[in-house]
Amino acid sequence: MFEIHCPYCDEKRSEIEFAYAGEAHIARETNADQLSDVEWAQFLFYRDNARGDHCERWWHQHGCNMFFNAVRNTVSDKFAVTYKMDQKRPSVKMIEAAKNGK
Ligand SMILES: [Zn+2]
Incomplete structure (x- = not known):
């Protein structure tokens, strides 16, 4: 078991209080009515599935x-860093600094 820092509560809490909510920073399509079925399916279901640092949404x-x-x-x-929904994705430099406790 591990702990996750909630940026709203500003404290670390047990992982059992949290739920994974998918990849972060997925922009909603503005021209959905013009997309093909394949393009729409890619928007809905295809994710990066990155190996290494990955931006995720948590609840x-x-x-x-x-x-x-x-x-x-x-x-x-x-977890390298957690941040509020209205904050930008941290830069690689900020992520590395967080990993090193700076
Ligand atoms: Zn919280």
Whole structure:
């Protein structure tokens, strides 16, 4: 068991309070009515499935009930940083600094 930092509660809580909510920063299609079935299916179902640092959406389901974003390493399962929904994706430099505790 591990802990996840909720940026809204501003504290680390047990992983059992959280639920994974998919890849982060997926922009909704603005021209959905003009897409082919294949393009629409790719938007709905195809994700990066990255190896290494990955931006994800998480839900503090049994806490403050807020959604937030996180950068989690899919190999080590360690969270580098979590951030509120209205904040931009952290740069690689910021992620590396967070990993080193800076
Ligand atoms: Zn929270």
